[in-house]
Amino acid sequence: MKKKIISIISIAIIVCSLLVFAVSCKGADEPVTTYNIWLDIQEDNTVECSQKVDVVNNYGAPIEELKFNVYANAFDKQKPLACAQEEQADFYPDGISYGEFALKSLYGEIKEYEFDFDSNIITVSLNAPLQVGEEISVDMQYTLTLPHTNGRYGFNEKGISLTGFYPMLCAYVNGDWFYDEYSPIGDPYFSDVAKYEVTFNLPSGWEFVSSGKIKQDEENGETIITAKAKDIRDFALILSPTLAKSSIKFDGVEISYLGEKPDTLAYAQKALEVYGKLFGKYAYDTLAIADMPFVAGGMEYGALCVINETLGGATYEEVVAHEIAHQWWYGAVGSNNLTDAWQDEGLTSYATYLYFVNIGNVEYSSLMMSDAYSQFHRFIDIQNSVGESAKGVLGGKLNSFPSNYYYTNITYNKSLIMWKYLQDTLGKDTLTKALQEYYATYKFKIVSPDNLYACLDNSYANASNMMKNWIASV
Numbered sequence: 001m002k003k004k005i006i007s008i009i010s011i012a013i014i015v016c017s018l019l020v021f022a023v024s025c026k027g028a029d030e031p032v033t034t035y036n037i038w039l040d041i042q043e044d045n046t047v048e049c050s051q052k053v054d055v056v057n058n059y060g061a062p063i064e065e066l067k068f069n070v071y072a073n074a075f076d077k078q079k080p081l082a083c084a085q086e087e088q089a090d091f092y093p094d095g096i097s098y099g100e101f102a103l104k105s106l107y108g109e110i111k112e113y114e115f116d117f118d119s120n121i122i123t124v125s126l127n128a129p130l131q132v133g134e135e136i137s138v139d140m141q142y143t144l145t146l147p148h149t150n151g152r153y154g155f156n157e158k159g160i161s162l163t164g165f166y167p168m169l170c171a172y173v174n175g176d177w178f179y180d181e182y183s184p185i186g187d188p189y190f191s192d193v194a195k196y197e198v199t200f201n202l203p204s205g206w207e208f209v210s211s212g213k214i215k216q217d218e219e220n221g222e223t224i225i226t227a228k229a230k231d232i233r234d235f236a237l238i239l240s241p242t243l244a245k246s247s248i249k250f251d252g253v254e255i256s257y258l259g260e261k262p263d264t265l266a267y268a269q270k271a272l273e274v275y276g277k278l279f280g281k282y283a284y285d286t287l288a289i290a291d292m293p294f295v296a297g298g299m300e301y302g303a304l305c306v307i308n309e310t311l312g313g314a315t316y317e318e319v320v321a322h323e324i325a326h327q328w329w330y331g332a333v334g335s336n337n338l339t340d341a342w343q344d345e346g347l348t349s350y351a352t353y354l355y356f357v358n359i360g361n362v363e364y365s366s367l368m369m370s371d372a373y374s375q376f377h378r379f380i381d382i383q384n385s386v387g388e389s390a391k392g393v394l395g396g397k398l399n400s401f402p403s404n405y406y407y408t409n410i411t412y413n414k415s416l417i418m419w420k421y422l423q424d425t426l427g428k429d430t431l432t433k434a435l436q437e438y439y440a441t442y443k444f445k446i447v448s449p450d451n452l453y454a455c456l457d458n459s460y461a462n463a464s465n466m467m468k469n470w471i472a473s474v
């Protein structure tokens with residue numbers, strides 16, 4: 001296996017030896033930032049990686065440096081634990097386990113680079129500012145030692161979760177690379193969309209799902225997979241020696257599932273249908289779902305969702321519908337979940353509520369709403385009773401939330417109540433029209449709260465003032 005991977009890497013490096021060149025924009029062929037990643041997955045839960053990123057300056061201004069976020073470095077033994085204290089036992093099923101990100105080389109026509117271990121950021125200084133429309137390639141090799149976790153990244157008894165495993169270009173926001181310290185609370189990943197081609201060896205007898213379209217080759221008794229995707233915010237790969245894989249095709253979308261539940265693919269199909277009609281057509285031609293041991297209910301990635309395998313019944317269906325809704329609000333329309341997590345989580349929760357309304361399970365949609373009300377008000381009561389009035393303001397840095405309990409009540413429950421209030425006030429059709437505009441206008445972009453406000457106001461005068469009152473109220 002390793003031989004095959006290395007030879008691909010060598011060819012890629014030779015072919016891409018012109019590291020800086022101007023490119024012309026030609027409509028559909030307009031260049032976009034592209035990741036080529038080669039993985040050699042070893043039996044000892046280490047992964048040898050080679051990565052070439054062709055960064056295209058589509059940011060509207062010259063760029064003097066690049067910043068890559070190395071989320072995998074947050075699992076290093078010299079770091080604080082990568083989970084919240086209250087979830088430690090679930091996160092580390094066999095006790096605390098650390099990972100390691102070992103950068104072996106980084107090169108390109110660059111001035112220098114620096115890996116800041118504390119911030120998890122690799123800064124690449126360029127020889128000259130990268131002008132708008134220009135492209136530069138950066139190559140790097142690194143070794144991952146996977147931690148044993150039930151979190152987003154690592155291995156456990158069901159398999160391997162490779163998410164946020166590679167140095168990922170930070171999102172470019174307001175003229176600069178945005179990053180923040182790794183937060184054990186909330187979702188830490190934040191990036192622009194990009195094109196991906198990821199090649200890896202599939203261990204014998206294992207199954208997998210990943211972002212993107214799959215091509216499988218058998219060579220010298222080994223299975224080599226190439227996954228290609230475009231316009232996704234991050235690439236994810238879930239592999240398992242025990243779980244079965246199944247798939248269906250719906251409306252041109254290949255939906256694949258790694259797990260053992262009988263109804264998952266049907267839920268996924270319904271979700272694509274409901275959200276497609278409500279907000280606009282699903283943005284990708286593949287969707288993957290994997291059931292895994294997981295410390296939370298589920299997690300969204302580029303055209304891929306992970307669901308907590310222990311869930312069942314309508315709760316499981318809710319999480320499947322929630323993570324798929326994130327493909328609209330997170331995947332296609334990206335917002336800054338490090339400062340405004342409510343923006344995609346609240347809307348995703350509201351979309352999930354609409355999923356149950358639209359499939360005719362009004363009982364469950366009502367239950368979702370009454371749960372949000374009761375949990376949020378209990379949270380406020382508890383805060384008041386201990387003499388610490390809740391800071392119920394939506395937004396703020398992830399690390400400013402004192403606990404998952406606090407984060408969940410503000411970011412999910414209060415946000416869902418806010419969206420239901422807007423629906424009741426604006427009318428369902430008016431609100432849906434605003435969300436259709438929001439999706440169509442900002443698909444594959446990064447939005448600020450102001451962008452959302454503008455779409456609301458276009459459908460209903462001063463609707464954003466109602467939302468701002470909810471956001472600022474305690």
Ligand SMILES: [Zn+2]
Nearest residue numbers: 322326345348
């Ligand atoms: Zn979510």
